[in-house]
Amino acid sequence: MSNLKNEGISEIIKEYSFDNLIKENFKFRIPLYQRKYAWTQDEVTTLLNDLLTFYNRNYNKKYFIGNIVVEEKESGFFDVIDGQQRLTTLYLIAKIIKQNIFELHYEIRPEDDEFLKDFENESKKLKADIKFRNNIDAILKLQKEQLSDNMSELENLLKLCKIVLTILPEGIDIVKYFEVMNNRGKQLEKHQILKAKFLEVLKNDNEINWAKIWDYCSNMNVYVEDYIYYNDLKDEKKIEKIRNDFRNFIKENKIPDLFKNKDDFNESKICILNILNNEIERDNNYKEESYVRKEYGSIVKFPIFLIQVLKIYQAKNNRDITNYKVNDRYLLDYYIEDNKLIFDTEEAKDKEEAKEFLKFLLKMRLLYDYFIFKRNEKDDPLLFEDKNLYSIKYANNKKNILMLQLLFNFTSPQYFAQDWISIVLAWLNKNIEYIGKDDFYTKFESFLEDFDKDLAKIRLSSNISIIEFINKKLIDLTETITDFNLTNLEKKLNKGTSTQHYWFYKLDYLLWKDYKKYWKKENNSIKILENVKIDNFRLKRLNSIEHIQPQNPEQNCKDWNNDEFNIDNFGNLALISNHMNSTLTNQCFDTKKKDIEKQLSKGTIESLKMLLVYSKYDKWTPENCKDHQEEMIGILKNSIIKTD
Known part of the structure; x- marks a missing residue:
């Protein structure tokens, strides 16, 4: 050189x-x-x-x-x-x-x-x-x-x-x-360029402060209401203008005023119209830092959210979305053609569609605030009300909904894209009249479970990808998977460390949801119900498949010497963290069991499937492993074909 x-x-x-x-x-x-x-x-x-x-x-x-x-x-x-x-x-x-x-x-x-x-x-x-x-x-x-x-x-x-x-x-x-x-300064991000394009199109439109709409939506780590309440309303001179600008806008455009009755919120559960109608008294001791405490961790970034909302919007208007991929690399390609917004056309009736889209964007952002889980500063999902933060706002006691969303989150084909969010928001938008009614969360949970059944069936079929199915379902939310082969399940599960992680997550969700079926105190060799509250379990991000009977057992371990049962079969596997895997290594069943008991004493549960093994069996034999495998595969099969 x-x-x-x-x-x-x-x-x-x-x-x-x-x-x-x-x-x-x-x-x-x-x-x-x-x-x-x-x-x-x-x-x-x-x-x-x-x-x-x-x-x-x-x-x-x-x-x-x-x-x-x-x-x-x-x-x-x-x-x-x-x-x-x-x-x-x-x-x-x-x-x-x-x-x-x-x-x-x-x-x-x-x-x-x-x-x-x-x-x-x-x-x-x-x-x-x-x-x-x-x-x-x-x-x-x-x-x-x-x-x-x-x-x-x-x-x-x-x-x-x-x-x-x-x-x-x-x-x-x-x-x-x-x-x-x-x-020398940062280059403009793509979503900032897109904002400029929208404002250019709407520069002579005075219906609302469109720049504010965009700003409210773009700050993905703060609830929109909190942004208004703790940021905009700090300036007393702006209060009336903001209230006047947005009060009628929200009502006329049917942007959800989801919890406007006093029974539906307390002082920490504010909503936009309560703020704009001056129904919330501000704390006289309010300080700047209290705004910071309102922040949470969004599971997607704003450019990703913009593409998801565009897909929902275009599908709602019966437009082709087959070429949309949720990847911020293509953000400007999807929104801008020939240096113009895709809404800035003759068909858009004097740019009215650009306005309609921004209204829809705010609506989707509020639904995202209310019904998609959030994370704390440690990147853990927010399980309970904590300093006015909610994993799923106004639904902090609906943990089954949180667990289903965690299942989607951890098994999404593209982790940064989280395509499932678009399906959930599209369903919420279609069923918005049910929000606030007694049976809403029942309907919501049922929809999420049905959606997950379809995602399981896709993994048993070679006819369609998850992304293709999501695009079809956005056009028609009743779309479902009927062509799949349940007999493929066992073959897909018995792959050792190559087994898809999805099945471990799904099984742990099912074991958590109906755990009383699977744990009986008098039959447990370790006192599982005394040491651990399984109803407090949550799905975690895990990435290492553990062999309960080790692949290379220590010399003092009893070798199975059983040609009829492969240690790579699903019954002998569990999904755990890299840290726990490196701790357990090639230890014998009894030694591993002691390490598991130590972790349980600290309240740590990573895999309910593995925990069930150590709870139910005093010894780990090919026969016990076979029984466990049949039981676990049966649970998965029943969840897929169950119709009620």
């Missing part, structure tokens, strides 16, 4: 394909001042899904990974200044498929550097950072579930990748460089 210190800017910033980086023998190094590899499984899966979507839609076109900034060193290394997360992830993918690859060295952690040099060495892998191990699992999981174990498909995805490499000369002041980069 030639020295680029004295070459022109065209040589300093160049485009490289993935293959070019290999052919030109690039040697990258992550220097000591960088942070560790930090990408999560979600980010890796999102990148791979995005690449796969791009590959299927734009075969042989360039997929730009982005700009990688490096400093050229006399030693021949290129120290990575910006972009190490993307570069390292591409490196991991290439190593997994055993493709020739550029060199990558880590100064930060010697253990990681050793692992990258000797990728298949299990002992070095165990010492490597957990992020490496988790993300390797994520890549392998996507390969199995979406690429049919086809290595060449991953290789084809890599060939699409293009990188813009900015090579800085050695000796540059790195601190100054970062300072300049951070101070």
Whole structure:
């Protein structure tokens, strides 16, 4: 590689394909001042899904990974200044498929550097950072579930990748460089560009402050009512204008005033019309920081929400949504054509449809506030009322609804997209007249359970994908799955660590919902009902499949030596956290049982399926495992075919 210190800017910033980086023998190094590899499984899966979507839609076109900034060193290394997360992830993918690859060295952690040099060495892998191990699992999981174990498909995805490499000369002041980069201001995000397009179309319309509508919807981590109450109403001069602007707007456009009666809310459960009608007295001791305490964690970002709402809106108006994919990469493509909003057409009757859409956006945002679960600062779902926060607002005692949404959340094909939300919002919009009635939550829960049955049936069918089904159901909410093969279930479950995680989550939901059927105090070998309150259990994000009878048992463990029953069968499996899996390792059943009891004493439950095994059986034999498997598969089958 030639020295680029004295070459022109065209040589300093160049485009490289993935293959070019290999052919030109690039040697990258992550220097000591960088942070560790930090990408999560979600980010890796999102990148791979995005690449796969791009590959299927734009075969042989360039997929730009982005700009990688490096400093050229006399030693021949290129120290990575910006972009190490993307570069390292591409490196991991290439190593997994055993493709020739550029060199990558880590100064930060010697253990990681050793692992990258000797990728298949299990002992070095165990010492490597957990992020490496988790993300390797994520890549392998996507390969199995979406690429049919086809290595060449991953290789084809890599060939699409293009990188813009900015090579800085050695000796540059790195601190100054970062300072300049951070101070020159952020580029406008796509949703901000979209906001400008809407306001441009509606610049002469005075019906309402449309910019406010957008701002209320875009702050996904604060309830809309709280935004108004704790932010806008701080300025006494604005109070009457805001009230006058929005009071009639909300009533006339049938935006849900869901809990306007005193019986439906207390001082901590305010709604928009209560605020606008001056029915809520503000706390005289109000302080700025009380607004911060109102924040929660939204499970989707605003660009994703915008695409979901657009799909609901277009489907409601009988327009084609088959090409919409919930990926913020395509946000502007879906909303803007020929540099104009898709609503800014002759058909839109003087841009009235742009207004109608923003009204609909606010309506969907309020339904999202009320009926989609939220997370706290630890990224846990909010289970109970806590400092005016609600996992599902006004439904904090409806845990079955929360559990179903957690089931959808953890098993969504694309974690960042959470496509199921669009179906739930579409149903709420269609059934809005039931909200507030006695039977509303019964209807809501029934709909969610029926939706999950369809998602289970899709996994037993090869005729339709989950995304295709969701698009069909948005057009017609009565759409259901009838063509599936229940006999496929056992085959799909008996795959060891390749078993789809969905079935473990669904089973744990069913075991939680009817747990009194499955635990009888007098028959438990550990006093499960004394140590743990199972009704307080919730689904958690888990990513490791445990073999109860170990694959490689310790020497003192009794080997089954049973050719009739494979330890990869579903009865011998449980979905748990990486941490618990590494704790249990290859221990015998009795030893594992003691560790489980210790965790129970701390109130920790990860898998009800596994807990049932340790509660019900004193010994773990092939016969007991077979009984357990038949019982668990029976529960799953009954839940799928149950019609009431």
